[in-house]
Amino acid sequence: MSGHRPPIVEREALFRRRLRDLATAPLLTAAQELSAAATVTDGRKAENELAALRHDGVTDLDRVQDLRSRIDRGEAARDELIAASRRLVVSLARRHHCSADHAEVLLAAGDEALARAVDRYDPSGGLPFSSFARWWVERAMREVDSNPMPTSDGGASAPADPTLLTALGHLHEDDCRIIELRLGLSGGPPLDAARVAAVLGVDPETEADREEHALAKLRHPCTPGDLTRLKHL
Secondary structure, X not given: OOOOOOHHHHHHHHHHHHHHHOOOOOOOXXXXXXXXXXXXXXXXXXXXXXXXXXXHOOOOHHHHHHXXXXXXXXXXXXXXHHXXXXXXXXXXXXXXXXXXXXXXXXXXXXXXXXXXXXXXXXXHHOOOHHHHHHHHHHHHHHXXXXXXXXXXXXXXXXXXXXXXXXXXXXXXXXXXXXXXXXXXXXXXXXXXXXXXHHHHOOOHHHHHXXXXXXXXXXXXXXXXXXXXXXXXX
């Protein structure tokens, strides 16, 4: 049979090829993600320490060799974390009803956002990297689409700026879930406090306490970025 394949067939063929290419990359558990991210963070610290030694003219060869080893381990862990998470990019791109050409752009934007997410992720909060990366990838894909992604109930996801996404990476998963629901970062519209309480299966007073606890952490001076936009919550 001659002629072009239907657009949906071309798009699915693209996604399947991408998944085949990623088949050899091992998936990581949440604990392995945290471990890899901690190694990435240590590598970044080693880079700063090595730069400081060079600035001060220090020539301790053993110290320099140790720092370079930490940097190499950090880069290897970064590559591992990105490779293990690229299936997420395909999964999120599949939600877009578009042509194969547009899907290619979505995948490229998602891969770039995934790399940015690795560089901004703080494993000390305990939030799974996959959750953190999803926000970055979805944000990049919405920008490609040039408008917010529609939701099943007709609403739209709230815009997620880089400062907020980076800050959320410093929270524990339970604290993060409150903010995610309140700001509509989970693929749906922003929810009011009462609806969040219902989703979480807690009473309104408990929801209010947990939300204030999460916001207090986000507004702490140690949290990066200007989060004054959260004052409306």
